[in-house]
Amino acid sequence: MRLYVDEDSASLQLLARLRAAGHVVIEPLRGLSDALCWRHAQTDRAVVLTTNARDFVALASTGAHYGLLLVYRENDPTRDMTAKDIAAAVDRIAETYPEGISDQILTLNGFRW
Amino acid sequence: MTTTPPKNRHRLFADVPEATDAQVRQTARTFYRGVVSDAVTTALETFEWVVDARRRGKRVIATDADMLPGTFEEPVIAGLERLGHEWTWLVSRDHPWRRQLWVKGRTIAAGDLARTAAIEGWTAEEAAREFDLPVEAVLEAQRYAEMARDLIDAEEAENRIAAQRHEPDLAPLR
Numbered sequence: 001m002r003l004y005v006d007e008d009s010a011s012l013q014l015l016a017r018l019r020a021a022g023h024v025v026i027e028p029l030r031g032l033s034d035a036l037c038w039r040h041a042q043t044d045r046a047v048v049l050t051t052n053a054r055d056f057v058a059l060a061s062t063g064a065h066y067g068l069l070l071v072y073r074e075n076d077p078t079r080d081m082t083a084k085d086i087a088a089a090v091d092r093i094a095e096t097y098p099e100g101i102s103d104q105i106l107t108l109n110g111f112r113w
Numbered sequence: 114m115t116t117t118p119p120k121n122r123h124r125l126f127a128d129v130p131e132a133t134d135a136q137v138r139q140t141a142r143t144f145y146r147g148v149v150s151d152a153v154t155t156a157l158e159t160f161e162w163v164v165d166a167r168r169r170g171k172r173v174i175a176t177d178a179d180m181l182p183g184t185f186e187e188p189v190i191a192g193l194e195r196l197g198h199e200w201t202w203l204v205s206r207d208h209p210w211r212r213q214l215w216v217k218g219r220t221i222a223a224g225d226l227a228r229t230a231a232i233e234g235w236t237a238e239e240a241a242r243e244f245d246l247p248v249e250a251v252l253e254a255q256r257y258a259e260m261a262r263d264l265i266d267a268e269e270a271e272n273r274i275a276a277q278r279h280e281p282d283l284a285p286l287r
Contacts, residue, residue: 008225011243013233031218051225053276054210072276073228073269080232107280 067101224265227258
């Protein structure tokens with residue numbers, strides 16, 4: 001899967017885990033607006049991964065896109081997703097949707113089997 | 114040209130003296146990025162908090178931090194998080210709905226950074242390395258997150274609600 005990880009989630013560990021799993025992770029932009037990051041990801045044909053659901057769902061509604069993956073915080077240490085959990089859930093999405101997730105919005109929390 | 118306000122919003126008109134008008138607008142500019150409705154709503158919520166406390170027989174007073182009693186209630190007033198605090202690494206940003214502070218020069222909300230470090234069990238040094246930030250910026254974000262916990266929780270809840278609308282009813286079977 002070709003991914004753009006939003007800056008607020010782009011820890012070295014998450015990027016490394018995703019790359020180690022064979023995903024192509026484009027370099028996150030720094031300090032730029034969500035709209036610019038979204039446009040950058042679409043230009044690069046990348047699926048966007050973010051915890052910022054409200055803003056990116058709104059951006060996704062503006063037109064065709066390459067997919068949006070959301071992670072939400074449950075404020076529960078036993079439920080909140082670590083970088084390891086997120087990378088594993090992305091793998092499951094890639095397995096479940098081999099044709100890609102264009103124009104789809106999926107929540108990674110729903111893919112922690 | 115006129116625009117129709119969203120259905121769940123109501124327009125309220127009030128005749129007030131010029132000085133009150135100026136005071137409301139100044140408050141909105143100083144604490145709420147010029148959004149008058151946020152200033153008025155927060156002022157009313159604060160007033161209601163005072164009324165509720167008085168109804169329960171409480172006194173509402175101000176005191177020095179080192180004179181605080183063992184138990185007390187304190188209102189959380191959106192927009193005042195920065196008051197009395199000088200942040201070096203955190204800044205406010207124009208954002209349509211988020212009011213928490215952000216790491217300077219980055220699109221990382223202070224609460225998100227603190228939460229990620231807590232979820233991962235990272236020390237401030239580890240979190241700093243993970244996000245290529247100075248350790249002081251992480252420590253400051255963690256201090257702020259403690260102070261503005263209710264605001265950060267509320268903003269996380271907004272994102273959680275938005276995300277859960279896209280949660281599959283049933284994860285695919287393997």
